[in-house]
Amino acid sequence: xxxxxxxxxxxxxxxxxxxxxxxxxxxxxxxxxxxxxxxxxxxxxxxxxxxxxxxxxxxxxxxxxxxxxxxxxxxxxxxxxxxxxxxxxxxxxxxxxxxxxxxxxxxxxxxxxxxxxxxxxxxxxxxxxxxxxxxxxxxxxxxxxxxxxxxxxxxxxxxxxxxxxxxxxxxxxxxxxxxxxxxxxxxxxxxxxxxxxxxxxxxxxxxxxxxxxxxxxxxxxxxxxxxxxxxxxxxxxxxxxxxxxxxxxxxxxxxxxxxxxxxxxxxxxxxxxxxxxxxxxxxxxxxxxxxxxxxxxxxxxxxxxxxxxxxxxxxxxxxxxxxxxxxxxxxxxxxxxxxxxxxxxxxxxxxxxxxxxxxxxxxxxxxxxxxxxxxxxx
Ligand SMILES: Cc1cc2nc3c(=O)[nH]c(=O)nc-3n(C[C@H](O)[C@H](O)[C@H](O)COP(=O)(O)O)c2cc1C
Numbered sequence: 001x002x003x004x005x006x007x008x009x010x011x012x013x014x015x016x017x018x019x020x021x022x023x024x025x026x027x028x029x030x031x032x033x034x035x036x037x038x039x040x041x042x043x044x045x046x047x048x049x050x051x052x053x054x055x056x057x058x059x060x061x062x063x064x065x066x067x068x069x070x071x072x073x074x075x076x077x078x079x080x081x082x083x084x085x086x087x088x089x090x091x092x093x094x095x096x097x098x099x100x101x102x103x104x105x106x107x108x109x110x111x112x113x114x115x116x117x118x119x120x121x122x123x124x125x126x127x128x129x130x131x132x133x134x135x136x137x138x139x140x141x142x143x144x145x146x147x148x149x150x151x152x153x154x155x156x157x158x159x160x161x162x163x164x165x166x167x168x169x170x171x172x173x174x175x176x177x178x179x180x181x182x183x184x185x186x187x188x189x190x191x192x193x194x195x196x197x198x199x200x201x202x203x204x205x206x207x208x209x210x211x212x213x214x215x216x217x218x219x220x221x222x223x224x225x226x227x228x229x230x231x232x233x234x235x236x237x238x239x240x241x242x243x244x245x246x247x248x249x250x251x252x253x254x255x256x257x258x259x260x261x262x263x264x265x266x267x268x269x270x271x272x273x274x275x276x277x278x279x280x281x282x283x284x285x286x287x288x289x290x291x292x293x294x295x296x297x298x299x300x301x302x303x304x305x306x307x308x309x310x311x312x313x314x315x316x317x318x319x320x321x322x323x324x325x326x327x328x329x330x331x332x333x334x335x336x337x338x339x340x341x342x343x344x345x346x347x348x349x350x351x352x353x354x355x356x357x358x359x360x361x362x363x364x365x366x367x368x369x370x371x372x373x374x375x376x377x378x
Pocket of ligand 1: 279307309
């Protein structure tokens with residue numbers, strides 16, 4: 001077993017443990033992947049102000065997200081198909097998050113259904129959905145999330161049309177995954193994955209049973225998405241969801257200050273500054289480069305969450321410094337899950353927790369509430 005000291009270590013292990021088509025589905029972005037790279041590069045280019053001779057013997061990472069206490073300002077982002085990275089991936093992710101005291105967000109496009117995750121976990125989780133043409137299906141998902149006692153509904157706004165992720169057709173990604181001549185060697189070298197996922201019991205979209213054909217290639221999925229996801233959506237539709245969901249509402253995919261203000265007006269309890277991890281508008285700015293402007297526009301009227309390129313506790317500290325209340329991890333979660341299942345997700349969270357604690361201490365900061373732009377060099 002290789003030494004695991006960083007999220008990158010988990011990424012490298014994931015690469016060896018799961019088929020290339022699945023790894024690339026997480027690792028890649030839209031078109032030429034400019035925005036994907038920019039998310040990480042812009043975070044990397046920021047530097048901290050090191051401060052010394054400050055008592056940092058008690059650094060506290062505890063805070064709250066959407067009114068609920070959390071052990072650190074981190075949540076697991078919704079990721080479709082997590083159950084293909086590891087058998088029961090969504091259940092394992094939810095369990096690891098709960099044990100670590102942070103929220104887990106289940107995607108509509110998950111392999112385990114809302115009911116599967118609810119039955120296998122004791123802590124409430126968040127549920128993410130898209131606006132579909134069939135609003136009856138949206139209502140059904142809202143009702144199922146309420147029945148599962150989900151503690152927040154996350155509405156993703158930035159997938160009204162689907163961008164091309166070129167690695168997927170190049171790798172011949174299919175859902176459910178299939179053994180083909182093309183991938184036979186790759187799959188044969190990942191026997192544990194093959195046994196548990198390829199021949200496992202849950203291999204397709206758990207929440208969409210009855211809505212999408214049982215055996216669908218990624219092309220069919222793209223066609224289904226094009227047919228189902230609603231390109232006409234506007235802020236009145238967000239208000240419709242708001243009127244149907246009495247609990248906490250998170251709007252994800254905001255990259256512009258004007259949209260952030262509209263989100264507040266539509267009744268959001270939180271917005272997530274996100275470019276879908278570089279998987280949608282290629283050429284969009286990195287999320288970290290627009291965070292401060294959006295936080296200023298929101299001006300405390302709802303919580304500001306952040307994702308895109310978070311691979312370390314240092315990255316979380318940078319997002320907090322520019323106005324985020326908490327950060328979400330998509331790829332880091334999937335690398336960890338693929339590498340070591342539930343233990344891997346726990347490991348990733350603990351690595352980031354320690355990195356964040358040390359970063360706060362070395363910037364002379366004793367709590368996440370005290371983090372501000374002053375910890376960064378301008
Ligand atoms: C494989 C994968 C699947 C994703 N699926 C969804 C999804 O179903 N719904 C959603 O709102 N966002 C989805 N996202 C975007 C994440 O929620 C999040 O915005 C993004 O991953 C953050 O960037 P990061 O991967 O650099 O952490 C997905 C991301 C990845 C990598």
